[in-house]
Amino acid sequence: MVAVTLPDGSVLDLEDGVTVEEVAYEIGPGLGAATVAGVVDGELMDRHAPLETDCELEIVTEDSEEYLRVLRHSAAHVFAQALQRRYPEATLTIGPPTDEGFYYDVTGVDLDEDDLDAIEEEMADIVAADYDIERVERSREEAFEIYGDNEYKREILETEAAGEEEVSFYVQDDWQDLCRGPHVDSTGEVGAFELLSVSAAYWRGDEDNETLTRVHGTAFPSESDLEEYLERREQAKERDHRKLGNELDLFSIPDVTGPGLPLYHPAGKTVLDELSDYVRELNERYGYEYVETPHLFRTELWKKSGHYGNYRDDMFLLDVNDEEYGLKPMNCPGHASIFEQGSWSYRDLPVRYAEDGKVYRKEQRGELSGLSRVWAFTIDDGHLFCRPGDIEREVDNVMTAINEVLGTFDLDYNVALATRPEKSVGSDEIWERAESQLESVLESSDLDYDVEPGDGAFYGPKIDFGFEDALGREWDGPTVQLDFNMPERFDLSYIGEDNDEHRPVMIHRALYGSYERFFMVLIEHFDGKFPLWLAPEQVRVLPISDDNLGYAHRVKNDLEEAGFRVTVEDRDQTIGRKIRAAHEDRLPYMLVVGDDEEAEDTVSVRDRKERESDPVGLEAFRAHLVAEREEKRTEPDFVD
Incomplete structure (x- = not known):
């Protein structure tokens, strides 16, 4: 049973x-x-x-969230069948569904985007034929015979399917593919689809392996769903942080620096500094003390923490005087080492450390993408050490801070409890205790949450906050993680009320996640139109003529004294052209000043929504800016 x-x-x-x-x-x-x-x-x-x-x-069922994933998996098979009809010489490797659609990696055929229309026509014929999609079990020997010259499918049989006496194929008409499934009942259910792009990819994502051709596509139950997605995709292209990062001079990742190693220009650094100042304010409010740890450690530290065994392949390792060192992939071992060197009483706890710590992870080159996935990134890290009885209060405080952060940026979010992964350290008892503690906190918070089995960190379970941007796309963000393992590994202790040594609990948390990914999301979420408090250039003064330049600079100086970032547009251009340029630069406010404004000590205000005001007093406008900055409003308010 x-x-x-x-x-x-x-x-x-x-x-x-x-x-x-x-x-x-x-x-x-x-x-x-x-x-x-x-x-x-x-x-x-x-x-x-x-x-x-x-x-x-x-x-x-068809009403389930997972249904779309099943449908897209079947769409990948429809593509593969169509491809091999058009190009019998094509060799198939893997073709999974994704959050946005599907892809299939192939070799043996030279494809570019001009070839996609013809393949789509073939896919349409397959969908119209409404072939049954049947699951068939075949012996391993038969599977190896089928894929006699396909080294990729044979490798799958020798790895993922190792030890299985029978493996599953999915058959539609005269075509079949080795696959675990699941799939919809027939090709006719695929509905609406579109092939999107062609790119290069490494087999298994390993840059040491062969380069394959990856065809990306998407599929939906209906044409209206597909059209809505394609419209959002076009909007996303316009908001792409790499495009806007270049246009607004925020950051660059030139070839000369190496892949995944961004350079932040003055405007981008200004935004990052504002984000950092905001987190510092929150950390100080919640009782964190700032520490700093080096970028490089002896690998003995990573062996002690467990990272060496679990993260070694993703670490940058180097030999220094015959000793192995590694760039840090995480900040937590350094913070645990700081705590380890102190003598602590229960009266001292919780001890809370914070650091904007730069970390390094050796992602595969093919997975690097703008600021969303890089080699070097900064975590707004926090680690606190507390008594077991303080866990619920401390985690609740972290979640309150995270809620404030996401609310400040007007980001909707969802919450998930991520449980023990297959690759982990620590006993079953420790994991069960940690997962139970976090579940208790979530239950008492009345938050709706999902459970993500196996998605926890290798050292402990976590509560993940995923947020949704203006286009409805979801991103990984803040996290709070409960860790009973690191204190054991570092033999951390404090003296309790009974004068005996006790083991503290370590809580990991980040309010943004990483600055790089959060910055990327903000660029795209706001379409480069940053809130006033974040904007690299907050106000631009536009003199109508050179005769008004002196007054324009007096306005600039007045606002700069109040802490605002202000420039004067002093190029020899018409006022109309100056206004257009300021709009293109996505500035929150522009101030037009001419003879009338100078005579009355006023400014004529325009905002990036193209709203205009009658002339207002400079003092009144300054007070308006101060209020908007202090309240961290996401959009400029109309000045009347």
């Missing part, structure tokens, strides 16, 4: 080998008929998959 736990907590005791679909029929005939797939212990599985052990099961 197997115990199948359903989302509502109820448990069904059923015969070994019962399929996902059969469980659905046990729940109700309607659900059984609507079943597309199942989520078994967090993993999508075919509806015909047998359940051999106790598990948690969620039935997937």
Whole structure:
């Protein structure tokens, strides 16, 4: 018998080998008929998959969030079939669904974007034919015969499918692909699709492997869904932080510096400094003390912390005087070392350390992308050491701070509890205790949250905050992580009320996540139109003629004394051209000053929404700016 736990907590005791679909029929005939797939212990599985052990099961129907992923997986197969119809010499490797659509990596054929229309026509024929998509089990020997000259599929058989007597294929018409699934019932269900781009990719994402051709596509149940997505995609191209970063002179990643190593220009550094000052203000309010740790440590530290065994392949390692050193991939071991050197009483706890710490992770070159994934990035890191009884209060404080940060930037968010990953350190007892503690905090907070099995850090579970930008895209962001392992590894202790030594709990937290990714999200979320308090240039004074330059500079000096970043446009241009340039530069405010304004000690205000005011007193406008800055408003307020 197997115990199948359903989302509502109820448990069904059923015969070994019962399929996902059969469980659905046990729940109700309607659900059984609507079943597309199942989520078994967090993993999508075919509806015909047998359940051999106790598990948690969620039935997937067309109304489920996971349905789109199943549909897109089938769209990847439709693409692969169409490709091989047009190019029989093409060799298939892998073609998974993604959050945005799907891709398929292929070789043996030279493709560019001009070829996509013809492949789409072939895909349309396959969808119109509405071929059944059938799951077929084949022996490993038969699978190896099928892929006699396909080294990539053979490698999959020797790795992911190692030890399996039979492997699954999905068959549609006269075409088949080695695949775990799941898929929709027929090619006709794929609905609306579009091939988006062609790029290069390394096999398995490893730059030491062969270079393949990756074709990206997307699919939706209906044409209207597809059109809506394509419109958002075009908007995203216009907001791309790499494009805006260049236009607004915020940052660059030139080839000469190396991949994933951004250079921040004065305007970009100004935004980062404002973000840092904001976090410093929050940290001081919540009782954190700033520390600083070096970029480089002996690898003995990483072995002690557990990072060496779990992160070694992602670390930059170097030999110094016959000793191995590594650029730090995380800040937490340094903070644990600082705590380790002190003598602590229960009265001293919690001890809270903060650092804007630069870290380095050796991502594959093919995965680097602007500021979203880089080799060098800065975490607004915080680590606190507390008594077990203080966990709920401290985690709640962190979550309150995170909520304030995301609210300041007008970012909607979702919350998830990420549990123990397959690659982890520590005993089952420690992990169960840590996960239970975080779950308790979430329950008491009344926040809706999802559970993400296996997505925790290697040293402990975590609460992740994912936020949504102006285009509805989701991004990883702040996090709070509970860690019973690091204190054990560093033998951290404090003297309790009973005068005995006790082990503190270590809590990791970041309010932004990393500055680089958060900066990237803000650029795209605000379309480069930063809130006043963040904007590199907050006000530009536009004199109508050279005769008004002296007054323009007096206005500038007055506002600079109040702490604002102000420039004067003194080029020999018409006022109309000066206004257009300021709008293109996405400035919060521009001040037009001419003879009338100079005579009355006023300014005529325009904002980036192209709203104009009658002349207002300079003192009144300065007070308006101060209020907007202090309240950290996300949009300029109309000045009347």
